[in-house]
Amino acid sequence: MNCLNELWNENGPGQTPAANDSHVRYVLISCGFACIRSVHEETRGYPMLRKLKQSMWLGSMILALTALRWLPSAHADEAEAPIAPPTAAEKAAEDKVTPAVETKPAAEMPAQEEEAQEAKPAPKPGEKSAAFVKKFSEWKTLLAKLRGLQEEYRLADEDELVAIHKEYDETLDQGEKMMVEIKKSAVAAFEEAPGVNNDAVNFMILSGHDAQKKDKNNEAYKIGRTLIDHGIENGPIYSMTIRSAFGADRFDEAVEVLEKAVEYKKTSGDEKFAPSEEALGEAQAATVYRDYWKKEQEIRALEAEADDLPRVRLTTDKGEIVIELFENEAPQTVANFISLVKKGFYDGLSFHRVLENFMAQGGDPKGDGTGGPGYNIFCECYKPNFRRHFSGTLSMAHAGRDTGGSQFFLTFRPTPGLDGKHTAFGRVIEGMDVLTDIQRRDPEALDAATPDKIIKAEVIRDRGHDYKPTMVQ
DSSP states (O other): OOHHHTTOOOOTTTEEOOOOOHHHHHHHHHHHHHHHHHHHTTTTOOHHHHHHHHHHHHHHHHHHHHHHTTTEEEEOOOEEEOOOSSSSSTBBOOOSSOOOOOOOOGGOOOHHHHHHHHHHHOOOHHHHHHHHHHHHHHHHHHHHHHHHHHHHHHHOGGGGGGHHHHHHHHHHHHHHHHHHHHHHHHHHHHSSSTTTHHHHHHHHHHHHHHHHTOOHHHHHHHHHHHHHHHHHHHHHHHHHHHHHHHHTTOOHHHHHHHHHHHHHHHHHTTTTTOOEEEEEEHHHHHHHHHHHHHHHHHHHHHHHHHHOOOOEEEETTEEEEEEOOOTOHHHHHHHHHHHHHHHHHHTTTTTOOOOOOOTEEEOOOSSSSSOEEEEEEEEOTTTOOEEEEETTEEEOOSSSSOBSSOOOOSSSSGGGTTTTSSSSEEEEEOHHHHHTTTTBBOSSSSTTTOOBBEEEEEEEEEESSOOOBBBBB
C-alpha cells in the first residue's frame, strides 16, 4: 500500500516527535487523576490492599499538582520516540508517546501562505474561551483539594478515616462529572478560536487519547478530526484519529486520515513523521474491511426490513445493553444463548475478562474463564455466510473448535483476527456506551479489579419457536 510505504521511514515505523513541556504537564495532570480512580476502583472492598497502595495514590497526586505549577513551553526540541509494538495479537497497545502540538516554522512557510495569513486576522477568544478558562481553573482547584484529602488520609487517626474517605469519593465523583463539562468546553473554545488557547488544545488532545483508550471511539475520532482539520497535526494525533476511526467502524474515514497523514509528511518536510504501527496496521485493514462493512450494512438493512430477529437485554452494573441475535447465520448458537437466558443462567454472572481496545468477556459461572453450562455446542463460524466482528459484535468464546458453551464476548472495536474463528451471533443495537463503561479487568493480574456483573438477562423478542441447544456428543 503506497500510503503505508510513504510513512515507513528509514528508522522504522512509528517514529514520532517527543512531547514538549506543555504536553508533559497535562499528561501528568490527566494521568494523576486517572491513576487515582483506577487504584480506587481496583482496591474497593479491600482495605489492606488499599493501604498498601496509599503511596501510589499520593505519588499520582503529587505528580499532577506539581505539573500544574509548570509553565508551558512555546517550542521544544524534537527527539525520536519509537512506539513499542503490541505484546499480544489480541491486545492493541495504546500509543505511548505524549502528543506535542506542532507549528510550521515561518521560514518554511510559502510566501503565498504568509500573505494569506497576514490578510486574514487571527481569531480572537470570546465567551466560549472565557468559559473554558473558568472551568479549567475550577478543575485545578479540585485536584488541589484531592491532594489535600490524600495528605489528610495518610496522617489521620483511625476514627477519622471514614469521613475523609467519604469526602474523597464525593470529590472524585465531582471531578469525573466536571471532566465531561471541560471536554465540551475545550472543544467549543477551540472551534471559536482554533489554536489560540493552548490549554484548550492540549485538553482536547488528552481527551481524545483518553477516549480512544477507553474505547469511546466516536468521541475520539471527532476530536482528532477537528484538530487535524484545523492544522494541529503530529504522529500521535494521527494515530489516535486513525485507530478511533477504525474502532468506530469508520473505515473510509480511517483511510482518508491516513492519506492526510501522507500529505502532511510531504508538506511538513518531517521525514521521521509517522503514525504508530498499530494505526498503520488498522489503516491497512480498513482498506479491506470497508468492503466487508458495505456488505454488512446491506445485511442489516434486510434484517431491519424483516424486523424479526431475536433480541436480548442485559441489565448490568453499568446500565442496559440490547443485543440483536443473528439467527439466520448462527441458529444453533442463538438457540443455545436464548435457552440459557430463559433459564436465568446468566443472571448474576460477571464480566470476568475485559481488555481495553479489545472486548468484554462473560458467561462463566465459575468467574475464572474455565466454567460453562456442562456441555459444548458446535461452532458456526466455518459456514460460508459467517458474520464478521465489527464494533459491538456478540461472539462465542471457546478453547478450540466446538468447545463453546456459555461464555461469550462483546467487542469494543472490529477484530479481523477473529473472523472465521469465533462464531459472531449478534450485535449491540442499544447501549454501546454502557458496554464501553464496563470495568476493565485482567483476571490474571494479582490485583484484578472487582468485575461488573450481569444483574439480569432477558429475552425481549424471539421468533416464537422452541430454542434448544444442539450439543456436541
